[in-house]
Amino acid sequence: MLLNLILALVWAAVTGEFTAENVLLGFGLGFVILLFTRRIIGVPHYGQRMARVGGLLLFFLWELLKANLRVAYEVLTPGFRFRPGVIMIPLDARSDAEITLLANLISLTPGTLSLDVSADRRVLYVHAMFIDDPERVKRQIKQGFERRVIEVLR
16 A cells, blocks of 8 residues: 555656645545556455455444434433443454554444453553443454454564
8 A cells, every 4th residue: 555655646646736626636536546456466365455444444434424313412412321331342353553543433332442452462441431241342342443444464
């Protein structure tokens, strides 16, 4: 991806326009160049990785929208329907980058907050506003965020 960013900046420098649109055009052109030269340059799975990054981004934006709507509904309507609590999520993520990205994505989603990681880095503690079914919340995080984070970073 760094090489793609460099190609985008080179494109902007060559054309003499450092606008967002021109840099994005350069990024797209650099992406195409890297796809055709991936074996020569040594990045054989760049297209797949970028697709996974895009998938993670779209998944995060969808979860962000759903969580915002749920929290807004809770705040704007009378009554007390949420059931907050702390849950332990066993981690398949092992590297610092995987755990950090997972914890930050969880914390950026309204209604959830990453609290801590166990000393052996096998459990993530998460506070959630809506824990009607703790196993369902664990499953959503593991099959949603954690699976996609691991696909992107491994």
